[in-house]
Amino acid sequence: MSTSDNSPHSPSSTFDSGTPSLTFSSTESSVSVSSAEPGPNFVFSALEYESESKFLHFVIQELEIWHQKNLSSPEPGHTVYQFTHLPISLGELLFTEIDKRFRLRQTWNTNSRTLRVKMPGEGHDCVQRWLTKSCSRWVRSGLIDWNEYDNLDAGVGTDIKLPTSPFAKSCKQPDFFLRPKDDELLPTIAVEVGWSQSAPALREDMELLLRGGGGAVDVVILVNWKIRQQGTVVAGTVEAWRLDQNGQPTMTQSEEIFPIPNPAQTQRLGVTRRELFESILRPGRNPNEILYFDIDLLRSEASYTFRLINLSPA
Numbered sequence: 001m002s003t004s005d006n007s008p009h010s011p012s013s014t015f016d017s018g019t020p021s022l023t024f025s026s027t028e029s030s031v032s033v034s035s036a037e038p039g040p041n042f043v044f045s046a047l048e049y050e051s052e053s054k055f056l057h058f059v060i061q062e063l064e065i066w067h068q069k070n071l072s073s074p075e076p077g078h079t080v081y082q083f084t085h086l087p088i089s090l091g092e093l094l095f096t097e098i099d100k101r102f103r104l105r106q107t108w109n110t111n112s113r114t115l116r117v118k119m120p121g122e123g124h125d126c127v128q129r130w131l132t133k134s135c136s137r138w139v140r141s142g143l144i145d146w147n148e149y150d151n152l153d154a155g156v157g158t159d160i161k162l163p164t165s166p167f168a169k170s171c172k173q174p175d176f177f178l179r180p181k182d183d184e185l186l187p188t189i190a191v192e193v194g195w196s197q198s199a200p201a202l203r204e205d206m207e208l209l210l211r212g213g214g215g216a217v218d219v220v221i222l223v224n225w226k227i228r229q230q231g232t233v234v235a236g237t238v239e240a241w242r243l244d245q246n247g248q249p250t251m252t253q254s255e256e257i258f259p260i261p262n263p264a265q266t267q268r269l270g271v272t273r274r275e276l277f278e279s280i281l282r283p284g285r286n287p288n289e290i291l292y293f294d295i296d297l298l299r300s301e302a303s304y305t306f307r308l309i310n311l312s313p314a
Contacts, residue, residue, distance in 0.1 A: 001135055001152040046083055052090045059083065059094060060101065063117070067102055080198050081117040088169075091115050095171060105157050105173045109208055111166040116201060120157075120175060123225050124193045126305040128156060128176050130298040131191065135178075138291055151181045151280055160186060162212030170212050172205070180280040186216040188278050189271060196226035206241050210249050218242065218275035220249075221293075223257075228314060234258060234306055235314040238298065240269055255295050257302065259314040267295035 049055035063081065083094065094115050095108045107116045132154060138144045155177045162170045177187030190209045194202040206220040222239045236257035244250040255267045274287035281287055303313050 001132070001149050001154055046085050052087070052093075055090070056094065056097065060097060063098065063102055063104075079119040080201065082201075083115045083117075084113065086113045086115060088113070099159075105175060106171070107173070107205060107208065108171045109167065109204070110170045112204075118198070120193070122305045122309055123195065123223075123302075124175050126301040127191065127193050127223050127298070130301045131176055131178070131293065133297060133301070134293045137294070137297075143291055148277070148282065152276070153179050153181050155179070155187065160190075160209075162186075162208065162214075164212050164214035167208055167212030170208060172208060172212075174209070178276065180277050182279045184216060184279065186213050188216070188218045188275055189221065190217050190219070191221045191223070193223045194225070196224060199224055207249050210241060210243050211247070215243065218278070219271050221269065223298075227311075232310070232312060233314050234302075234311050236302065238269060238295065240271075257295060257298060260299070268292035269295065 046055055088110060091108050091113060095106055098104060098106060098117060105118050105120055139146060139149050157173045160172045160174060162172060174190045175193045176191040178189040179187040192202050192205045202222050202224060206222055209217045209220050220241045224237050226235045228235055238255050238257055239251050240253040241249050242252050253269060255269060270290040270292050273285055273289050274281055276291060306313060
């Protein structure tokens with residue numbers, strides 16, 4: 001399995017677990033702080049700027065200041081910038097210019113004319129490790145062989161262009177994805193990670209991937225972390241979403257990560273061979289056989305990660 005990361009090579013940095021949230025609305029500019037979540041929320045208006053060039057300058061300058069500040073003094077939080085009411089041409093230009101300068105993850109939604117930019121942190125990284133180690137476990141247990149493993153491509157922050165209306169020409173940089181090495185650029189399994197502050201955006205990302213992918217994206221996995229008790233304790237859930245027979249996104253599985261369910265139970269998130277391998281599914285393999293991502297492995301990776309940034313599992 002190969003792994004691609006198309007994030008720009010700006011200086012690397014270490015961030016705490018989650019992401020503050022910036023939203024550019026049509027009517028007002030403000031800053032708010034939630035006591036339940038690390039980091040402030042910033043709200044700006046894109047329509048307050050006289051020209052597209054001035055707005056572009058503001059965005060790049062704002063991101064540069066924030067980026068440099070966090071390089072020298074990282075804060076807890078999952079930082080999300082959201083720019084709304086963008087003309088298509090400006091949205092595409094912003095996506096390109098930000099991608100050149102910063103190591104961020106972007107979602108350009110042509111339907112809502114919204115560009116969302118987030119800074120991934122430790123809460124994202126532990127999920128990536130969970131997924132890649134799960135694939136390795138499939139090989140060790142004989143569920144897949146090395147040839148099948150080598151024909152899976154894994155990506156982090158890679159540009160994914162979505163072809164299907166109403167999201168045609170939208171562009172997404174998923175937190176993680178798996179796809180077979182065939183002629184299809186879209187992933188079969190996509191993963192998005194967020195903190196409770198950005199939970200609505202997670203659902204929007206899921207819909208964008210499933211519906212915008214036109215059926216090529218079979219499963220979207222959402223991991224949602226939540227800070228509790230004065231910002232020191234983390235709870236979390238993981239969900240699997242698929243399109244139903246009417247083409248509508250449907251949650252097909254949900255598992256509690258933290259706190260651990262009592263009584264203890266075996267928890268696994270499943271995808272089928274067909275969903276994972278699609279066109280390169282080996283003849284003779286059962287397309288409906290389920291391959292599992294072990295939730296206990298996710299707990300182990302997350303517990304280690306959160307200890308590094310002085311957080312405790314719920």
